[in-house]
Amino acid sequence: MEKTLDILTILLFIIGTVYCFQQWVTLPDQIPIHFNMKGEPDGWGGKWGVWLPLVIGLVLWVGLSQLEKYPHTYNYLNLNLENAQRQYKNARIMINLMKTEISILFIYISWMIIGFSGVDKISHNHWLPIVVFIIILFSSIGFFIYRSFKLK
Known part of the structure; x- marks a missing residue:
């Protein structure tokens, strides 16, 4: 499962990077880099800003891979030789799944910036995927904490 998630995440980063390269020429010089809860842009920056979420996601993925x-x-409750x-x-x-989920979020943010800036001007509820991401991330963490108590 861990290798599968790593391969999936690497493929998603490659797809996200290729997509950014493909859309680069269609992007205006100023692009939205921050959105309010209504999905409207409220911060603007240069078109290089489209790469920032991918770079942040990749740095986090590498850091979590090392961790x-x-x-x-790590800190554990009730760790002994039998359950270590x-x-x-x-x-x-848990860390592997978290790094995949976080990577997907940052790839999505990059896609969202391009979608709002590009020729097609994708318009949808930008906040909904972020809320779903937070629910999924904390549910995953909760599941693995619960599971650690069961592994006493």
């Missing part, structure tokens, strides 16, 4: 390698350094390996695996999978 994922050291599950023995199960707890470590649970924590690794």
Whole structure:
């Protein structure tokens, strides 16, 4: 599962990067870089701003990938010799899933900026996917914390 999520995330970053390159020539010099809760742009910047979410997402993905390698350094409740390996695996999978979810968010933000700036001017509720992301992320974390209690 961990390798599958890593491969999926890398493919999504590649697709997002290719999409940014394809749309680059159609983007105006000023693009929206921040949106209010109505989905309306309220901050503007140069077209290089379309790359910022992808770079932030990639930096977070690399950082969480490094963190994922050291599950023995995390804080656990009720860790002992009998459950240590199960707890470590649970924590690794949680970090892996979190980094995939966070990466998808930043790829989406980049797509959203292009969609609002480009020729087609995509218009939809930009806040809804962000709320869904927050619910999914915290639900995932809650699930793995609950699971860690079950792995005593």
